Amino acid sequence: MSIAFSRKLNDYIKLAKPRVISLLDIAALAGFVLGLGKSVNIFSWIHLLPVLIGGSLAAGGGMIINGGLEIEKDKLMKRNSWRPTVKGEVSKGEAYTVGIVAAIIGTVVGLLDNLLTSFFIAFGFLVYVLVYSIWLKPRTWWNIVIGGLAGSAAAWAGYAASSGVFNFESLLLGLLVFMWTPGHFWSLALRFKDDYVKAEIPMLPVLVDERTSAKAIAVSNILMIPFALSLTLYLGVIYGILVSILSMILLYYNFRLIKNPNKDEAWRSFKFSSPYLAIILIIAIILRLV
Numbered sequence: 001m002s003i004a005f006s007r008k009l010n011d012y013i014k015l016a017k018p019r020v021i022s023l024l025d026i027a028a029l030a031g032f033v034l035g036l037g038k039s040v041n042i043f044s045w046i047h048l049l050p051v052l053i054g055g056s057l058a059a060g061g062g063m064i065i066n067g068g069l070e071i072e073k074d075k076l077m078k079r080n081s082w083r084p085t086v087k088g089e090v091s092k093g094e095a096y097t098v099g100i101v102a103a104i105i106g107t108v109v110g111l112l113d114n115l116l117t118s119f120f121i122a123f124g125f126l127v128y129v130l131v132y133s134i135w136l137k138p139r140t141w142w143n144i145v146i147g148g149l150a151g152s153a154a155a156w157a158g159y160a161a162s163s164g165v166f167n168f169e170s171l172l173l174g175l176l177v178f179m180w181t182p183g184h185f186w187s188l189a190l191r192f193k194d195d196y197v198k199a200e201i202p203m204l205p206v207l208v209d210e211r212t213s214a215k216a217i218a219v220s221n222i223l224m225i226p227f228a229l230s231l232t233l234y235l236g237v238i239y240g241i242l243v244s245i246l247s248m249i250l251l252y253y254n255f256r257l258i259k260n261p262n263k264d265e266a267w268r269s270f271k272f273s274s275p276y277l278a279i280i281l282i283i284a285i286i287l288r289l290v
């Protein structure tokens, strides 16, 4: 592989945010396992690869497009100044082309499972690019609340891949991701408030003071917890106990943040948000499979 090609590929991988994709894939895997139902055999797992590959391509494609959309704003943000788009290594047009091609391939790969899986992959991509990145992000602090649906789509795609359906259990799993997203992102946006002020992006922490942001993070997480606990209906009391313990740790970080609404506390709340969701999803996967 030529050096230029591998460098370009590396640029796209960085823009696609692999760490984000890894948790989206865990959400899809949790959906897949919950959708397996009782009769699991070796052939049930065949449908896992298309939704993971397709969902990752579409999510990554969306984030590459987002990088192309926000070059000017990213130039004003210290956190994003390293990006290949900001440094001129990937142009706007290139980011759009690669992102759209990746999303189309991802949606088509989803068809290898079924139409519903492909629909949710396309839905997640379109909500993130059109609804969140283009329409809401520059206009309203509701951007992240509604944009969170994109993450729900990963769980719904996973559930559809193994079951072929969208039912109440699938809805609850997606609502967990949806309700988790604001607390996850607002803690990051509070940590990097200066960046979002400079880029004039109306994130909630830009529009209100630090303590109010901290309270919004805690309230959104308190509202999220019943949705996390709701899957106890399907996964049993051990799941409920473990989620309750994890939720108390999350709220501990959030109440620390309310007490001291500073950058370090905001970062702690943010850095625990992803493991919180990842551990809950992994507990759900294990408890369904044992």
Ligand code: HEM
Pocket: 017, 019, 020, 021, 023, 024, 027, 079, 132, 144, 147, 148, 150, 151, 152, 177, 181, 184, 185, 188, 270, 271, 274, 277
């Ligand atoms: C529209 C909704 C969302 C927004 C706006 C958002 C925003 C962000 C941002 C800006 C970052 C920092 C990325 C970076 O600079 O590298 C981040 C990190 C991350 N996001 Fe989100 N996020 C959203 C939803 C999600 C969802 C649904 C998931 C997975 C289910 C997720 C998982 C992650 C992970 C794993 C990280 C890396 C965390 C770390 O570095 O410790 N995000 N998010």
Ligand SMILES: CC(C)=CCC/C(C)=C/CC/C(C)=C/COP(=O)(O)OP(=O)(O)O
Pocket: 017, 020, 024, 055, 058, 059, 060, 062, 063, 066, 070, 080, 120, 121, 122, 123, 124, 125, 128, 137, 150, 151, 153, 154, 157
């Ligand atoms: C099924 C499917 C394809 C789902 C897609 C889900 C998806 C792409 C979620 C994106 C989450 C995320 C980290 C957004 C970054 O926000 P941002 O772009 O505002 O962050 P920035 O400040 O780093 O640009």
